[in-house]
Amino acid sequence: MMPAALAAVPRLSSTVRVGTVIDTRAQLDRLVIHIRAVAPLLQAEAAEGDRRGSLTPAAVDALQRSDLWRLRLCRELGGLELPIVDQIAVIAALAAEDAASAWCTMVANDAVAVIAATMPQAAVDCVFAAGIPTCSIVAAPGGVVSPAEGGFILNGTWHLASGIAHADWVHAAAFIDRDPSRLLPVVIPVRDVEILDTWHAVGLAGTGSNDFRLVDYFLPAQLAGDEAAPYAQVRGVRRYDLVDVEHLESYEHLAFAIGIARRALRELRETLAKPPSGRHIADRELVQEQFGRSVLRLKAIEALALSLYARIDAAALGEPQAWADGERHLPRTLAAQSSELALECVHLAFRRSGIAALHRPNIYEKLMRDMSVAATHVVVDDSAFAAYAQHLIEIGGSVDFLASPDRTAAL
Secondary structure, three states, X not given: OOOHHHHOOOOHHHHOOXXXXXXXXXXXXXXXXXXXXXXXXXXXXXXXXXXXXXXXXXXXXXXXXXXXXXXXXXXXXXXXXXXXXXXHHHHHHHHOOOHHHHHHHHHHHHHHHHHHHHOOHHHHHHHOOOOOOOEEEOOOOOOEEEEEOOEEEEEEEEEEEOOHHHOOEEEEEEEEOOOOOOEEEEEEEHHHOEEEOOOOOOOOHHHOOEEEEEEEEEEEHHHEOOOOOOOOOOOOOOOHHHOOOOOOOHHHHXXXXXXXXXXXXXXXXXXXXXXXXXXXXXXXXXHHHHHHHHHHHHHHHHHHHHHHHHHHHHHHOOOHHHOOHHHOOHXXXXXXXXXXXXXXXXXXXXXXXXXXXXXXXXXXXXXXXXXXHHOOOHHHOOHHHHHHHHHHHHOHHHOOOOOOHHHOOOO
16 A cells, blocks of 8 residues: 555656756655655565565555656656756665665666667667656676577576566667677567576665576567667767766766665664663764764765766766866766765664664664675776776876866866
């Protein structure tokens, strides 16, 4: 049964008008209201989602009804097409309520937006024939594709398709004739794939990030992308493909980590503020120092993210001077840093919460498991720091790499 608070809130899609300028502040406020309304349901369904290895139907319905899976989708196809800074705010708010719901929201938004922005018109017409679909996406190429009369033959396995159990379509890339230098993007009806029961993770179990397999599968030509420009953007107001950013989707991981860190610190504050059991802990100067330091570090990351993505959004809207090409590694590095901090905040909350963290189930051990799994993602691994450092070393003394971005052409 739908919570009364949710039933009283109108669908956001009713506020979207194709081809018009949307008040993104109003949209953001509406989305946050929806998140607060669905939070009790998502939290109540979380344990069952972890047990079954995918979001429950009730959780999926609540997220779809809230239009949380069309944040990035271009307006011409019925999406909100929010700027990244607003998407970060929404995903972070959702992650603070339920990690699996936020992760699936990240993936659903990325998938439907990529299909809409980059796939040929014939593919978009097919995928969107019945309205806005729910989609999944795999980050790494997999399988092989061979040309055939009228289309292609697909064979192989693709890994970690989060949310595929509740998706209508999945976006993937395959190697053409086993050539690692040739990629073909494709969209496949989920009803045609074999979903493999491979997702038995210690955290984020409810995301259903299973592998899928195809054997001698015929894909019509209209469901394939352009080999020459597989990710060139052909729709949407903001042309992110013209902004030199490594792993644009890293902002989603940044937002997810911010949300988890917020939840951990909020839970810790509540524990420390409760007399008498938590009073002796809260009175310790070391704990106060750790808590205060963590809050300040999180605020610093959020401030940098706001500045960073505001400039990326501006560049994508046609202001190239807002973004320096030399900053291409910074978004991914910031996402990795936020994931690292979120893990530290979760560990701090677990350690300093005393007996509250000892008995399952509790929010502390769940945050620890979920964030530990999220931090293993390739987008936020330690190579992000190495790539950023290598760039700073290579630019030498020609640029003051410690200067504020608004005072230099490169960082």
